[in-house]
Amino acid sequence: MRVRLVLLLVLLTYCVAAQNLDIYNGCPMEGEVSQNNSPARIQQLEALNRLKNRYTFPTAADYNNSVTLEAMLANEGKPDRNKFNVNQAATIEGFIVYAAKKGSKETCNCKSTSTYFTDQHIEIALTPDEPKDGKTITVEITPRLRELMRQQGIDWTHGEIQNYVGKKVRISGWLFYDTEHEKDACSYNPEKCGDVPGYNRHTCWEIHPVTGFEDITEEYLHTNARVNTDAGEERLVFSSSPPPVIARTSIAKPLQPMEYLILIMLGGIVGTVGQLLRVIIGLKKAADSGEAPDYKRTTLSLVLAFAVGGVAGVLAAINMTDLETIDKSTLLAFLTAGYAGTDFIEGFISKHKVTPS
Numbered sequence: 001m002r003v004r005l006v007l008l009l010v011l012l013t014y015c016v017a018a019q020n021l022d023i024y025n026g027c028p029m030e031g032e033v034s035q036n037n038s039p040a041r042i043q044q045l046e047a048l049n050r051l052k053n054r055y056t057f058p059t060a061a062d063y064n065n066s067v068t069l070e071a072m073l074a075n076e077g078k079p080d081r082n083k084f085n086v087n088q089a090a091t092i093e094g095f096i097v098y099a100a101k102k103g104s105k106e107t108c109n110c111k112s113t114s115t116y117f118t119d120q121h122i123e124i125a126l127t128p129d130e131p132k133d134g135k136t137i138t139v140e141i142t143p144r145l146r147e148l149m150r151q152q153g154i155d156w157t158h159g160e161i162q163n164y165v166g167k168k169v170r171i172s173g174w175l176f177y178d179t180e181h182e183k184d185a186c187s188y189n190p191e192k193c194g195d196v197p198g199y200n201r202h203t204c205w206e207i208h209p210v211t212g213f214e215d216i217t218e219e220y221l222h223t224n225a226r227v228n229t230d231a232g233e234e235r236l237v238f239s240s241s242p243p244p245v246i247a248r249t250s251i252a253k254p255l256q257p258m259e260y261l262i263l264i265m266l267g268g269i270v271g272t273v274g275q276l277l278r279v280i281i282g283l284k285k286a287a288d289s290g291e292a293p294d295y296k297r298t299t300l301s302l303v304l305a306f307a308v309g310g311v312a313g314v315l316a317a318i319n320m321t322d323l324e325t326i327d328k329s330t331l332l333a334f335l336t337a338g339y340a341g342t343d344f345i346e347g348f349i350s351k352h353k354v355t356p357s
């Protein structure tokens with residue numbers, strides 16, 4: 001029991017550490033702000049960076065369902081700093097009209113120049129022909145979320161996201177207000193609203209970081225129909241109703257950290273049970289031969305079973321983090337993985353016996 005407890009604690013520590021991205025690529029959550037700023041300014045910039053670098057996924061309770069792309073773009077030319085809440089999340093739908101090829105050197109990413117470790121600036125609009133820096137909302141994919149998606153086999157690199165320019169997407173993530181762009185925003189400079197050089201924000205409100213990304217182009221087109229014009233040409237007739245909203249938890253969203261931890265812990269425990277079956281079979285073989293097993297070797301076999309079965313179960317769990325529910329088939333998979341870990345223990349017990357005196 002003591003050995004089992006130690007192994008479970010080791011697994012728990014490993015799982016938590018695997019999801020701890022507070023320091024990523026050597027960069028802390030507050031980033032790297034110049035110390036030449038005043039203490040108040042440093043505090044302000046570090047607070048903004050912590051919001052940008054969030055990597056926890058919003059729960060259902062975090063979402064403000066009244067926030068839409070239309071709502072974010074509304075009230076043109078009016079100050080909107082208090083319009084939404086940065087502690088809430090939102091889901092918006094719109095067309096990607098711009099996706100940066102590479103990120104810029106920012107303090108939130110400790111001024112990294114490596115594209116993978118920089119934010120990707122994306123602009124979302126109500127129509128696909130809206131110009132860059134026009135009536136758009138900025139959303140940003142951050143390095144930490146990019147890495148979490150990579151672990152799930154999902155590509156959120158700059159190059160991959162560029163393939164979605166012109167397509168309609170559903171974006172989910174944390175609301176963020178970038179005070180650093182107020183001087184460039186239409187909301188604080190109404191005379192500069194529109195496609196005006198030097199004023200590249202319709203509003204300072206963003207979705208940053210993005211935690212969910214879904215291509216809904218086909219879904220959107222299904223709500224439209226092609227009709228013939230008098231000239232015999234075809235044109236698209238757009239539906240006035242928005243496309244149906246499907247569940248926010250799409251395949252692009254990995255498990256929550258706690259769910260991920262529970263899955264791996266469960267895999268380790270059930271995998272251990274699977275390997276313990278090998279110990280039982282080994283003991284049975286020894287009993288069938290009419291000879292008593294070596295109890296020291298049996299004890300060692302139990303220890304090995306905990307280690308081998310636990311690791312096999314954990315590895316199986318890691319490969320199943322995209323599942324939606326845990327059912328009997330999941331437990332059977334963990335049990336099978338543990339049992340298949342190795343047959344060494346089974347033979348180890350049955351071959352090393354001592355004849356009772």
